[in-house]
Amino acid sequence: MNFISGLPRSGSTLLSALLRQNPRFHASMSSGLASLLKANLQVMSAGSEASLVIDEEQRPKILRAICNAYYDGFQPDDVVFDTNRIWCSKMPLIHKLYPQAKVIACVRDVPWVMDSLERLYRKNPYENTLLFGGDEGRATVYSRVEALAHHNRLVGFAWSALKEAFYGEQAQNMLVVDYEFLAKAPEKVLRLVYQFIDEPWYEGHDFENVEFEADEFDRALGVKGLHSVRPKVEFKARRTVLPPDLFEKFKDMSFWKDVTGSGAFVITAKDEVSVQDVAQ
Template sequence: MPVAPSVHFISGLPRAGSTLLAALLSQNQAITAHGRTSPVAPMMIRLSSMMAEGEHATDFTDGQREALLRGVLETYYGPERGGIVLDTSREWCTRLALIERLYPAAKVICCVRDPVWIVDSLERLIVRDPILSSRLVPIGQRGTQHDRLEYLLSREGVFGYAWRVLTEAFHGPFAHRLVLVDYQKLATDPLSVLASLTRCLGLPPCAYDPMNVVNPDAASFDRALGTPGLHTVRPVVTLQSRNCILPPDVISRLQGGMFWRKPQATGQGARIIA
């Protein structure tokens, strides 16, 4: 009889290394990891809503609810895979209590990065397309850089939303579930990061090769967002330097936001690899 896979999760901030980390971890034959967002978290959230309210709310026992929610993930990945699954979604930071109930041994890897360089990276992805077709920003707010940045930083924006739910999770009662991986550490010393994750998550050992990273096939997913290259990774892990294209007022607004690098950060219960 197939054995259900062990489960951990990848979440955190956009443009902070989750695709790269998943590509590296996928070199381990015991691990299934996708760098792009899967549909598992949204499906579980919708199913939870249906079982919690409305005319069918009384039709389920707690045991049934938990079995159905586990079934979403385990059916999506297939029990025949066994091994270890790392499912990716920004939403996992909003569902730590659910993770604690369904998967008591699970950790949530949160990729983090200096907010200045995250927003700079998002803006570069958008403006390299001359017709500004990226669906990361609504069409009515793509015209000027300040309009684009204001949306990205808003509570609905891809950065603003992820930042808000990460900080809530980090300061919340389930922070012990989090393992924060700093992008600079990942890009400059990937083997050290992978060794730390191997110990923290109890992963099987693997001879990872950061000089030969296979790019996951997410081209169709990126095209659907009108943002080609969103999940592209370079074949060799490096930290590339570049000039920032953000205006000074936005840089000033974002500077100093790396709370995980502050001495008091370690008191929250989260593990920090930085």
């Protein structure tokens, strides 16, 4: 089992849509597995009556059983990619449950993450999305961006979890993939993903016809188009819709561009897209 995590609006849905073109691969949008594991961990932890009758050896067996049941029906040689923003904050748990598992973390410069979410908000003027909590949070572009940046909200939590994983003990099991590189050179980046997870390349990938839909999930959040993927993989430059001061405020948050002190693998753009081993 492998995992996809990282920042929102940073290509995780696109990456999943590309990976699932391989008939051996299962990848989708955010799954319920992380929530199931969190809930069961809570039941088994101190303060719960069940914790008194569940010993340390039983806990990983129970959690693995949940994972196996969640993906029941897959063939032994199928490759599963479970997607959730929480995985970057659960690297020690992943390592204990699945020592060989890889985590692919999708990233994007934070101002453009905010810009992308603001654009989605403006495309849905007849919906009070749940992304900002309440009327106060969604009042203006400033309150919306500040709400998203809070440490326990969509962008702030994902960024904090990513940074934790990037500098953590299990960083060598993580590959950081930048959205812009993925959009500009999808085949080169995808080949490097295959290399990272040690799987043979699949020749059937089609970067002109990518399919993915999650309309029901997006409607439940009140953000139509949150998980939409255009058929053709390409990068389109644009002007930001954020006020200049707001864009500037989040400009220097791309810590993954400075690999000092991290054992993670990072896909970087040099003469061509390549994997940079920063563990040295």
